[in-house]
Structure formats: C-alpha cells, structure tokens
Amino acid sequence: MTSYKVILLRHGQSEWNEKNLFTGWVDVPLTEQGRAEAIRGGELLVEAGLLPDIVYTSRQKRAIITANLALEAADRSWIDVKRDWRLNERHYGALQGKDKAQTLAEFGEAQFMEWRRSYDTPPPPIEDSSEFSQANDPRYADLGDAIPRTECLKDVLDRFLPYWESDIAPDIKAGKTVLIAAHGNSLRALVKHLDGISDADIASLNIPTGIPLIYELDENLVPVKAGGTYLDADAAAAAIEAVANQGKH
Numbered sequence: 001m002t003s004y005k006v007i008l009l010r011h012g013q014s015e016w017n018e019k020n021l022f023t024g025w026v027d028v029p030l031t032e033q034g035r036a037e038a039i040r041g042g043e044l045l046v047e048a049g050l051l052p053d054i055v056y057t058s059r060q061k062r063a064i065i066t067a068n069l070a071l072e073a074a075d076r077s078w079i080d081v082k083r084d085w086r087l088n089e090r091h092y093g094a095l096q097g098k099d100k101a102q103t104l105a106e107f108g109e110a111q112f113m114e115w116r117r118s119y120d121t122p123p124p125p126i127e128d129s130s131e132f133s134q135a136n137d138p139r140y141a142d143l144g145d146a147i148p149r150t151e152c153l154k155d156v157l158d159r160f161l162p163y164w165e166s167d168i169a170p171d172i173k174a175g176k177t178v179l180i181a182a183h184g185n186s187l188r189a190l191v192k193h194l195d196g197i198s199d200a201d202i203a204s205l206n207i208p209t210g211i212p213l214i215y216e217l218d219e220n221l222v223p224v225k226a227g228g229t230y231l232d233a234d235a236a237a238a239a240i241e242a243v244a245n246q247g248k249h
C-alpha cells in the first residue's frame with residue numbers, strides 16, 4: 001500500500017498565548033518556553049526518524065521561527081521552504097488584542113465560545129484604523145482587497161484548501177515528507193478536512209503548541225489512522241486540555 005507522511009506542527013507558545021490574548025494575524029514572537037517547545041519538536045522528529053523534505057509556513061513569525069528552531073534541532077535547516085498567507089492563523093477580527101478572560105466575562109460563555117469555536121460565525125470585523133489591523137502591513141500588500149478583516153473557521157478552510165490542493169498535496173504525492181508549521185486554527189481547518197470532521201464536532205478539537213502531529217495518508221490522502229498520532233501523546237493530552245479551557249481560569 002502506498003502511504004505518505006505529513007507532519008503538522010503548531011508554533012510554540014507565543015507571548016500572547018502566555019498573556020491569554022486573542023492573537024489572529026498579529027505578529028507576536030515566541031516566549032522562551034515556546035522556543036524550547038519548538039526545539040523539542042525537532043528532537044521528537046529525529047527520535048521518530050521523521051525528517052522533513054520540505055517545510056511550509058504561514059507568513060507569521062511564530063510559525064516561521066518554530067519551523068527554523070525545529071529544523072535546526074533536526075539538522076534539516078537546509079530543506080526547501082514555502083511560505084503562504086493561506087496558512088496564517090484565523091483572523092480574529094475585532095477580538096485581536098483582547099484578553100480572553102475579560103471577553104468571556106463581558107460577553108458570557110455562549111458568545112465567547114461561538115466566536116472561538118463555531119464553524120461559521122466570525123467575530124465582528126476589525127477597523128483598518130485599529131493598532132491590531134493588518135490592512136496596511138506590506139507583507140499582505142499582494143492580497144489587495146482579499147485581505148481579511150475577520151474570519152470564521154469556514155473562511156480559513158475556504159482560503160486554505162485551494163493551496164493544499166495546488167501546492168501541498170502534490171508535494172506529498174511526490175513522496176516528500178512535508179512539515180507544515182502553522183497555527184491552532186489553520187491546523188484545525190486541515191484536520192477537519194483530512195478526518196472529515198463535521199462542522200459541529202470540530203468545535204471541540206484543539207491543537208497544542210509545539211508537539212508534532214503525524215498523519216500517515218493513503219494514496220487518496222485519506223488518513224490511515226483518524227486523528228493522526230502525536231509524537232508526545234501525554235504532553236499533547238495535557239496541552240489540548242489547557243487550550244480548550246483558555247479564558248476560563
């Protein structure tokens with residue numbers, strides 16, 4: 001049986017993960033813990049004998065630096081890299097820069113969870129004049145009017161899937177071990193697609209920072225094992241729980 005491997009890696013802890021702020025497209029750096037998670041992620045790849053041939057990242061430095069640190073730890077800094085905005089985190093609209101606990105307290109749990117995890121309800125759009133807007137960021141100048149001002153998970157799938165089909169899937173089918181260094185919600189979109197998760201059930205799926213998630217795929221790019229395999233399953237379980245509970249403590 002033909003089988004392919006793809007490695008999903010959410011960036012290590014960012015400064016705004018630590019501060020519990022909605023982040024989205026704001027380009028925040030990793031914390032020291034996040035850098036350590038990225039290096040550990042690379043070591044786990046070596047221990048598993050999984051050496052990437054090509055790396056895909058978003059245009060955001062928390063994913064880019066995570067990929068760099070993981071690949072350095074695996075002595076694979078030299079592999080080809082492709083960056084695309086379609087792998088960016090979900091744009092969090094007017095919530096970008098807001099404290100998750102304060103937002104939960106102000107709007108209540110139902111509204112908070114609808115904005116965080118519903119499939120098709122985006123938060124209110126961000127004003128271009130906001131300090132947390134990307135409307136005038138030169139890195140997105142090529143998007144023109146396509147630059148988002150808010151996104152729900154469905155919007156992320158709609159912008160991510162064409163890139164998956166045009167670029168990532170062909171590399172996988174060419175037999176390359178592909179590393180995708182991206183974000184909690186852009187990777188949730190990919191997992192939804194791969195595992196065929198329903199719009200309702202994807203709400204309860206969370207992805208931890210810095211722990212490689214391996215999918216073995218058959219010739220049709222269908223997972224051999226639904227949900228894939230985390231290289232450090234115990235650490236992943238604890239970290240998934242923490243992401244699910246963000247804002248609630």
Ligand SMILES: O=C(O)[C@@H](CO)OP(=O)(O)O
Pocket residue numbers: 017021022023024025089090092116184185243246
């Ligand atoms: O703030 C964000 O951009 C994301 C990921 O950190 O948060 P959440 O898990 O709440 O979607």
